[in-house]
Amino acid sequence: MLLLAGSVPVEGLSLVMGHIDYSPEGIEIGGRKLGINRGNEAMMTAACQVCELLGCERPVGLVAGDIGKREGSEAIYRYLEENLPILQLSVMTLHYIMPDLKLNKRVLQSVKKMPRKPVLIADAGSMYVAKAGGDAVFYDVFTPDIGELTFLADEKADHPAFTRGAIFHMEENVTELIQRAYAAKNAPKTMFVKGKVDYICHDGNVVDTIDSPCVETMEAVGGTGDLITGMISGLIYAGKTPVEACMVAGRANRRAGELAQPNPATQISEILAYIPQALSEVLESSR
């Protein structure tokens, strides 16, 4: 099973879990409809598109409403803590969630009780709490953007907002930031660094870079990183290695952007529509 977990911006929505259905209008989990939005909904849609294209079982979504008041996030942490040992997971992606060091550590304790550890992918709040808790090496894949990479490279910061200025200003030297993150054990085995040039890293080394097509306006579009995380999740579930999944997802994301021809006001749903075509093209060319 591919489990995708995180909060959605619906105040008061209690925990919902079930296979994810998707359409151009949005996703549906356990009978609950959710519109396309940046964050978990975009990530889940991209994962569903990969699974459909590659003939895999639909991913399972675990969501709860949270607009920052923590209730939904706490419900997700507690569900995972209590139920992970009995779930048959091969891949688990944790995304937007309120960072909570204690609760996340309890979830990781439950992962250790699973008969087989799933491939663990984290982005957004789940990546922040993993790094702040000193647990990054327990994960398999992180997908930071360049600002989040400076946070991973700063061994003293426990949230991107606390990245020290001197490190924030090192953004031009991405490879040094990557080395710092790995040296401080603040990076997992595989990392996809999103930026003008995408860097795919494994065990501390840059194993691939992607710089074309270059659609600069994508940087402004909220949710493009979520699509990469969703595609990586689906591709690993379909049998790709984490590095292979990063190589395909990064190229497909750029191609989808090229097809959508976005401007800085474009919304993520307009790029999502091109993911199946872009993925097909990239997978075909990599054969």
Added chain:
Amino acid sequence: MLWFKKKKEKKKEYTGKPDRGLLIFAHPTTVISVQELLRDEGYDIRVVSPPPTYRTGCDLSVEFPFDAESAIVELLHRVGLPPMDVVPITSKGTEPLQFVRVKDFGRYLMVRAANMKITVDKESREIVNISGGGCPDVPFLATSMLGKRLREAPDPGEVGFSLCAYSLNTAREEMIRLIGD
């Protein structure tokens, strides 16, 4: 030649009492309101990370002169912003990142603070995109702010709860400074 004589700095006398304290709050964005209030009242304060025992992974606190504890706490209770806790401190906390980066797309301008980006149409001042972040209020804030003029959109410092909302507010304030609202 007295003026060649280096004036010895007077060492601060150790009294055994901390001279700074921390106000702890449940949400980072409460700190924005408290910061504005206490600065307006003339207090010498800093917004900093709380000590490890109070950290959950998304926190801010207010460092203040400890001899003003009673007056500050009374003021905060009076305006409905009571702290969860007040603790004396001996070491300085880290301040959140205030640096921003600006990218000009012609008609649109993007400002990034830490991990948060806001993009605005320079002519209409309409917020057209919000990107980055990882806390649950980011998608909520994006839904609430997109399509609105800067002056009409809800203030992330008032309706948000997280450090991502704090950074988004930093980016928004810089955007207003650059192009107006």
